[in-house]
Amino acid sequence: MPDHHQADAQGVSRRKFLTDCAAAPAAVSGFLNPDGEAVTAERAPGGSTKPRIIDCETHIFPRHWDFRGCRVENLLQDMDRCGVDKTFLMFYSASVLASPCGELKDPNAKRFGDSNEQTWEYFIESWKKHKDRFYFFNATDPREPDCIKKLEQQRKLGLQGLGETQPATQNILPNGPEFMPVYRFAAEKGLPVVLTMERWEQSLCLKSKDFDDVFDMFEKVIREFKDVRFMLGHGGNCGSCKARPFEQYRAANERCYRLMEQLDNLWICACMPWWIAQNKVHPSFPKLLEHLRSRIGFSKVTWGSDWPYCGASKEFSFKSDYDTVVDFFRKETPCTEEERAQLLGRSAYEFVTGQT
């Protein structure tokens, strides 16, 4: 049974944290008009009402990439059909796309048929056209020498959050010197940050095979930047966990949950890509949701599809996969209506805006 007392106590403390966030002038910068000036949530681009259903992880791919179905129109069609109001739209720079667990090679090479500039232009064009449907996130690459300068420029275009960070993919440590200016930028501008632990087992620079050592690095960052709202993407320690029995998966994530109990600035995203195949929800996934609900409550739990990766049955998403993902959260998660509203959108809204 859920420990409502604990969930309530967390709710009060979370609200205080968010009130403090809102009191800081930079915190409202999650919403910026095209001139880079802060505006209130109520006058946020494209909408006067709060979005009810928010998907915390989606990506679009370069325009000229052969693979069909990964472009902004496809995403919007899926969102419309499934009743999803907004998503975190995460921009991958070409350097991130090009370096799965390796060093940055030729930064000018074309990937997926497009140059860096074309990749960026397509993303920003999509964002400008559909500001009412997306929150603008950037999966920053701290290896790029002009990383902070780019972030400054993106902020003028309306950047609303950083992430998902990709330390393992970028072959740098999550608390390494490269990332510090990025976290400081988030702190100064009041921007939330989505952290990803995915692929830590394969990372070339994370030598340890012990998740505790890896988590120590993330925990240091989350504790040091205590005014920054952080979210653990993909449910925390993800990846290879899915093949294990549920109790082992739960145990492997225990430190994530414990830290969430202790800190107000930490959210977790129950993101699906490892938990769905052949359009079926993995039998452990409802157990995970029930565990999160009873252990920490849904006040800081969000959901994400990782569109177009949702539905790992095939290489990329097809229409029906998104229905499966959204329907699981919307209909099948056993919880009260209040909890469902929190899980579907309110937690994400509070995370991204710093406002209740």
Ligand SMILES: [Zn+2]
């Ligand atoms: Zn991700």
